[in-house]
Amino acid sequence: xxxxINEKEKIISNYINSITMENPQLIKHPNIPLVYQxxxxxxxxxxxxxxxxxxxxxxxxxxxxxxxxxxxxGDIFVPPSTEDILEAIHFLxxxxxxxxxxxxxxxxxxxxxxxIDIARKRGHxxxxxxxxxxxSIEPKKKFQIRGKGLxxxxxxxxxxxxxxQNGSDLNELEAIGFxxxxxxxxxxxxxxxxxxxxxxxxxxxxxxxxxSYGIGIHGEEGYRTAEFQSSEVLAxxxxxxxxxxxxxxxxxxxILLVNNxxxxxxxxMGNFLNDIVQLLEIEGIDLKFIKTGKFMTSLDMAGxxxxxxxxxxxxxxxxLQSATDAFAW
Amino acid sequence: xxxxINEKEKIISNYINSITMENPQLIKHPNIPLVYQxxxxxxxxxxxxxxxxxxxxxxxxxxxxxxxxxxxxGDIFVPPSTEDILEAIHFLxxxxxxxxxxxxxxxxxxxxxxxIDIARKRGHxxxxxxxxxxxSIEPKKKFQIRGKGLxxxxxxxxxxxxxxQNGSDLNELEAIGFxxxxxxxxxxxxxxxxxxxxxxxxxxxxxxxxxSYGIGIHGEEGYRTAEFQSSEVLAxxxxxxxxxxxxxxxxxxxILLVNNxxxxxxxxMGNFLNDIVQLLEIEGIDLKFIKTGKFMTSLDMAGxxxxxxxxxxxxxxxxLQSATDAFAW
Numbered sequence: 001x002x003x004x005i006n007e008k009e010k011i012i013s014n015y016i017n018s019i020t021m022e023n024p025q026l027i028k029h030p031n032i033p034l035v036y037q038x039x040x041x042x043x044x045x046x047x048x049x050x051x052x053x054x055x056x057x058x059x060x061x062x063x064x065x066x067x068x069x070x071x072x073x074g075d076i077f078v079p080p081s082t083e084d085i086l087e088a089i090h091f092l093x094x095x096x097x098x099x100x101x102x103x104x105x106x107x108x109x110x111x112x113x114x115x116i117d118i119a120r121k122r123g124h125x126x127x128x129x130x131x132x133x134x135x136s137i138e139p140k141k142k143f144q145i146r147g148k149g150l151x152x153x154x155x156x157x158x159x160x161x162x163x164x165q166n167g168s169d170l171n172e173l174e175a176i177g178f179x180x181x182x183x184x185x186x187x188x189x190x191x192x193x194x195x196x197x198x199x200x201x202x203x204x205x206x207x208x209x210x211x212s213y214g215i216g217i218h219g220e221e222g223y224r225t226a227e228f229q230s231s232e233v234l235a236x237x238x239x240x241x242x243x244x245x246x247x248x249x250x251x252x253x254x255i256l257l258v259n260n261x262x263x264x265x266x267x268x269m270g271n272f273l274n275d276i277v278q279l280l281e282i283e284g285i286d287l288k289f290i291k292t293g294k295f296m297t298s299l300d301m302a303g304x305x306x307x308x309x310x311x312x313x314x315x316x317x318x319x320l321q322s323a324t325d326a327f328a329w
Numbered sequence: 330x331x332x333x334i335n336e337k338e339k340i341i342s343n344y345i346n347s348i349t350m351e352n353p354q355l356i357k358h359p360n361i362p363l364v365y366q367x368x369x370x371x372x373x374x375x376x377x378x379x380x381x382x383x384x385x386x387x388x389x390x391x392x393x394x395x396x397x398x399x400x401x402x403g404d405i406f407v408p409p410s411t412e413d414i415l416e417a418i419h420f421l422x423x424x425x426x427x428x429x430x431x432x433x434x435x436x437x438x439x440x441x442x443x444x445i446d447i448a449r450k451r452g453h454x455x456x457x458x459x460x461x462x463x464x465s466i467e468p469k470k471k472f473q474i475r476g477k478g479l480x481x482x483x484x485x486x487x488x489x490x491x492x493x494q495n496g497s498d499l500n501e502l503e504a505i506g507f508x509x510x511x512x513x514x515x516x517x518x519x520x521x522x523x524x525x526x527x528x529x530x531x532x533x534x535x536x537x538x539x540x541s542y543g544i545g546i547h548g549e550e551g552y553r554t555a556e557f558q559s560s561e562v563l564a565x566x567x568x569x570x571x572x573x574x575x576x577x578x579x580x581x582x583x584i585l586l587v588n589n590x591x592x593x594x595x596x597x598m599g600n601f602l603n604d605i606v607q608l609l610e611i612e613g614i615d616l617k618f619i620k621t622g623k624f625m626t627s628l629d630m631a632g633x634x635x636x637x638x639x640x641x642x643x644x645x646x647x648x649l650q651s652a653t654d655a656f657a658w
Contacts, residue, residue, distance in 0.1 A: 002520040002538055002557045004597035004633065006604070011596055018599035021606055022619050056595035191331040197596070209331055228331045263592035265629050266385035267340055267526070268333040270347035275335070277350055290351050300594050304333065 001300070003197040011197060012053050012075060019060055023327055026063055029091065032084045035060045036070035036092070045164050045173060046070065046092040049101040049157060050085065051108055051149075052077040054194075055217060058296045061328025062154060067161035068101075068326070076197070076299075077218050079108040085115035089124055097125030097170045101156050101177070103149025104132040105218070127170045129177030131156055133186040133307060135245050136214030137223045148216055151259035151296040152184035152307040155320070158329060162319030183312055185245050187238055188261060188305025190215045191228065194298045213237060217261070217298040231268075235275035238306050243283065246310065250284030253311040255320065260294040261303035269293075272304055288317045295328065330629075332526040340526060341382050341404060348389055352656055355392055358420065361413045364389045365399035365421070374493050374502060375399065375421040378430040378486060379414065380437055380478075381406040383523075384546060387625045390657025391483060396490035397430075397655070405526070405628075406547050408437040414444035418453050426454030426499045430485050430506070432478025433461040434547070456499045458506030460485055462515040462636060464574050465543030466552045477545055480588035480625040481513035481636040484649070487658060491648030512641055514574050516567055517590060517634025519544045520557065523627045542566060546590070546627040560597075564604035567635050572612065575639065579613030582640040584649065589623040590632035598622075601633055617646045624657065 005011050016035065020028050025038050040046065049059040050072030059071035072080040072088055080088075089098045098119075102112045109130070116126045133152030137143045156177060163176055190212050193202040203219030206212055211234065212222035228234075248254075258273045273292050280287060288311050296305075311317060334340050345364065349357050354367050369375065378388040379401030388400035401409040401417055409417075418427045427448075431441045438459070445455045462481030466472045489506055497505065519541050522531040532548030535541055540563065541551035557563075577583075587602045602621050609616060617640050625634075640646060 002540070002631075004520065004557075004560045004563065004593065005600045006559045006561050011600060014603045015596050015599035018602040018606075018621070022602070022621055054596075056599075191333065211331070228333075230335045231333045232335050234333065262594065263629070263631075264333065265591065266623075266626070267344050267383070267628070270344035270385075271334045271340060273347040273351070274343045277347075292347070292351055294595075297595070299596070300592070302331075302592075 001195050001200055003200070005197060008198050012073065015056070016073070025325060026060070032087045033073045033080055034070055034084070034088050034091070035063055037063055040069050042094040044167065045096045045099050045170055047099045047101065047161055047164050048072065048088060048092060050080045051103050052079050054299050055296050057294065057328035058154065062157045062326045064324045064326030066165045066322055066324040067157050067329060079105070079111045082111050082114040085112055086118055089115065089119045089126060093124050097127065099160070099164065099170055099173045100126065100128040101153060101160065102128055102130050103153055104130050104147055105149065125170055127174040129156060129174065129181050131181055133184040134216065135185045135187050135241065136216070139223050146216065146220070150186040150217060150307070151257060151305050152186045152309065154295045155184055155255065155257060155307065155309050156180055158324070159316050159319040161324070162322050179312070180309070180316070183310040184307060185242060186305050186307040187214055187241050188259070188303055189213045189222065189234055189238070190261060190301050190303030192302035194219060194262065194301035197299070215303060217296065231272045232275050235272060235279055239276065239279045242306065242308055246308070248283065248285060251286050253286045253288050255289045255309040255311050255316065256280070256287050257295065257307040258292040259296055259305045259307065261305055262297040262299055262301040264302055264304050269304065276306055289320050330524050330529055332529070334526060337527045341402065344385070345402070354654060355389070361416045362402050362409055363399055363413070363417050363420070364392055364402070366392055369398050371423040373496065374425045374428050374499055376428045376430065376490055376493050377401065377417060377421055379409045380432050381408050383628050384625050386623065386657035387483065391486045391655045393653050393655030395494045395651055395653040396486050396658060408434070408440045411440050411443040414441055415447055418444065418448045418455060422453050426456065428489065428493065428499055428502045429455065429457040430482060430489065431457055431459050432482055433459050433476055434478065454499055456503040458485060458503065458510050460510055462513040463545065464514045464516050464570065465545070468552050475545065475549070479515040479546060479636070480586060480634050481515045481638065483624045484513055484584065484586060484636065484638050485509055487653070488645050488648040490653070491651050508641070509638070509645070512639040513636060514571060515634050515636040516543055516570050517588070517632055518542045518551065518563055518567070519590060519630050519632030521631035523548060523591065523630035526628070544632060546625065560601045561604045564601060564608055568605065568608045571635065571637055575637070577612065577614060580615055582615045582617050584618045584638040584640050584645065585609070585616050586624065586636040587621040588625055588634045588636060590634055591626040591628060591630040593631055593633050598633065605635055618649050
């Protein structure tokens with residue numbers, strides 16, 4: 001495995017440089033690890049997200065009109081610090097407060113919670129939503145549901161971004177965010193573990209021709225390892241898990257996001273999407289929105305995740321279809 | 330290596346299914362391997378491209394407003410047949426003729442040349458441009474310049490699509506296409522060969538931590554194998570080859586397209602782009618347009634190619650910046 005990089009300490013700063021080079025609508029803050037919109041509408045509540053690097057294009061790829069106003073980034077798999085989050089809140093708040101989307105990982109929650117506490121004491125209005133769409137189970141923790149924040153987080157970015165752009169205030173965003181976050185579920189699989197660029201070591205072991213079901217995005221192993229048979233068999237297992245979660249009925253309306261976890265090819269993404277949609281059609285599900293792409297990766301992991309969201313409000317579909325200049329949507 | 334597919338015979342048809350499923354603005358022709366725009370403006374000259382599969386998102390990803398009107402696809406690395414091309418010309422011609430963009434590969438040229446000959450005899454006005462941006466050399470053929478069609482082809486799609494949308498006729502498109510095609514040069518490298526999904530065998534051998542410079546997109550080996558040192562060393566070699574080709578001078582205007590050949594990560598793409606742009610800045614090159622992404626792949630090859638185009642006409646930049654709904658631009 002070769003990573004096309006220079007000094008390992010500069011992977012992230014060089015990447016950020018390339019992003020602002022190619023996207024003149026984005027600006028890197030001079031003092032903190034924050035990328036923000038050049039021309040943001042200060043009449044709307046700004047939406048901030050953040051997290052460790054290694055999940056590109058998340059979250060910087062979602063900074064743009066009708067999505068995030070800014071995204072904080074940490075080192076690989078390390079969330080931004082409390083100080084940086086605090087500084088970002090201070091920077092973004094033009095009197096409308098700040099709304100934050102947080103992925104449910106212990107380190108992230110710690111950093112953001114402390115920053116929000118301090119910011120509120122300093123007079124900033126801050127509300128947030130926690131993204132916890134991962135419905136995989138943790139074999140090492142008595143098969144508890146993992147509940148981490150995965151690719152479903154991107155649906156929060158897009159739909160909340162749409163509401164914020166249309167003038168929703170902090171309390172409205174909090175209510176919509178809460179409702180949305182409870183309707184989203186994600187589960188995926190990998191055929192190859194991610195490799196850490198600094199050590200060039202894989203995050204878990206998987207033999208050639210083996211699948212790990214229910215992996216996370218930081219090297220969390222799946223709940224089961226099996227031999228690869230076909231895309232259809234994979235799709236079946238994934239849809240069964242989602243069905244157990246939702247207990248859906250025929251004609252229920254859903255949003256579908258199929259996410260490339262790193263190095264799946266377009267041919268694989270298409271073949272797998274085809275199987276997923278066919279199975280959902282057999283279930284009688286009414287798919288209101290389908291999108292596939294590379295939204296939330298785990299470095300060079302080869303794998304795919306499937307996110308569904310029960311479309312309990314059809315305005316969410318309008319939100320997903322509305323225009324944005326965020327480069328990764 | 331695992332490919333997430335079902336029956337190997339259905340890889341392409343399942344992929345095409347997924348594309349029209351996700352992109353309702355695209356239609357699969359019922360009888361031939363052609364994907365075309367649902368609502369095309371029949372007042373403009375239609376632009377057609379085509380080639381083997383295995384290069385996704387090329388070329389279907391470029392069918393859309395202001396780019397291609399339609400794209401033909403073959404099996405993996407196999408161009409469409411003369412009969413299918415002929416049928417596509419017949420289908421697209423609404424009296425304005427048909428303009429075709431052909432990648433310079435022997436089998437492609439054969440199929441397209443025969444189809445164009447027959448179509449002309451049947452009364453269709455057909456003009457074409459041959460994309461030949463590959464400036465790598467063929468060690469097995471006395472180090473001749475390879476001259477195949479690589480990622481630079483996508484610049485032809487976008488710029489010619491812009492002119493066609495603005496009313497250029499067949500002769501104008503031919504003249505612009507010819508001028509453009511001679512200004513584009515591409516060269517790349519790989520850290521891992523592509524694997525054929527049908528046999529699961531790599532197309533050439535490369536040890537871990539080795540680079541092959543100047544590879545093609547159908548398994549053509551590079552002109553030199555070297556140990557990986559850094560992104561900067563790679564960028565230096567690539568820029569030197571491009572400089573030898575162009576003999577540029579300070580303040581010359583160029584377009585830059587950095588292409589993910591398959592499974593490079595976004596972090597690698599960004600780090601490498603950063604090095605390429607820095608080196609071009611040192612050369613004093615005036616970069617008028619920068620774009621990076623997955624434009625023309627070779628299955629799961631890990632590698633990156635660099636395309637430059639001398640911006641001898643600044644209207645080309647407007648063409649590149651103009652809006653399109655093609656999903657891969």
